[in-house]
Amino acid sequence: APRVSRLIYPCSKGRYLTGHMRCSAMMVLMISLKMGMCAALRTSIVSSNPPITRPASPMASVYAHQTNAKPPLQLEVEQTLRLRTFGLAFGLTLVGLASCAAVHEEMITLPALFVPASLAAAFLGLVAWMAVTLSYEEHRPPLCEEMLVVRPSPGKGNGLFAAAPIAAGTFLFDYQGEVLRSLDELFERYPDGRGAYIACVNSEMYIDGADPESGLARWMNHRRRGPTVQARKQRFGPSPAMHFYxxxxxxxxxxxxxxxxxxxxxxxxxxxxPE
Structure with a gap:
């Protein structure tokens, strides 16, 4: 069997740490940090566009009330949310365990790890959260409704059109409608999860624009290539919303x-x- 190098390194408390133990501890630290960051990154939601669905069957709604059973799609969505939460917790736990292992092996000391790192992480986290939140806050008034008109769109039913030129970057309006505050409310209304005018802002806010009087945003049609409008979701902060520009x-x-x-x-x- 190949021989293992046993170079000796002095430690701060007068003990000695062999070379292969030092390398092993460093590898555990790096692997744990990498796994932790990957697990945390996988928790970011993907959903940049609102899932929209057609009205559900009245019989399906009656059946759901009679059995008190959640629709399979709702259970799947709830499981995804739980997995995201678990992934974030697991990632943070790995980072903590790696840090504790490094401290135990005296590769880093407690003051050097927790005092500057904790303060820096807290400060950077606060700055990042404020920057992201404020960047999506919209305080400008929406575009005057006289500049927009709803009329037939070839092959698509009705659509929303500009009645006058609109400059790039102009804030148009928010997605409006009845606000549903939980998945239970959403699936109680649409047991099959197919609400054609549902906009998902975050996991606790769904906007149903099924009512024709809900606002102008509901009249916009889909186009993948060369869209004229961009949607941005204000997921956090005091005023969650879905803005259009x-x-x-x-x-x-x-x-x-x-x-x-x-x-x-x-x-x-x-x-x-097809486009």
Missing amino acids: AARDVAGGEELVFDYGDEYWDAMGITPL
Whole structure:
């Protein structure tokens, strides 16, 4: 068997740490940190576009009330949310265990690890959270409704059109409708999870624009290539919302469209019209 090098390194308390133990501890630290960061990164949600669905069958709603059983799709979504939470907790735990192992092996000392690192992490986390939150806050008034018009769109039913030129970056409006505060409310209304006008802002806010009087955003059609509108979700902060902006200069009479995203069409179980 190959011989293992046993170089001796002095430690701060007068003990000695062999070379292969030092390398092993360092490898455990690096692997644990990498696994922790990967697990934490996998918790970010993907959902940049609102899942939208058609109204559910009244009989399905009656059945759900009679059995008190959650629809399979709701159970799947709840499981995904639990896995995300577990992944974040698991990642943070690995980072903590790696740090404790490094302290135990005297590769780093307690003051050097917890005092500067904790303060720096707290400060950077606060700055990042504030920056992201404030970057999505929208205090400008929406575009005047007289500059927008709902009229038939060829092959798509009704659509939303610009009645006058709109400059790129203009704040158009928010997605409006009845606010549902939980998955239970969402699936009580749509047991099959297919609400055609549901916009998911975050895990505790779903906006149902099924009512034709909900607002103008509900009238926008889908286009993947060259959309004229960009959606941005304000997931955190005091005013969660879904904002819409002009993705480029829009000419008068041009239709306002945005990309619904693959997740929307997967949830609906249909294929979008070819462009």
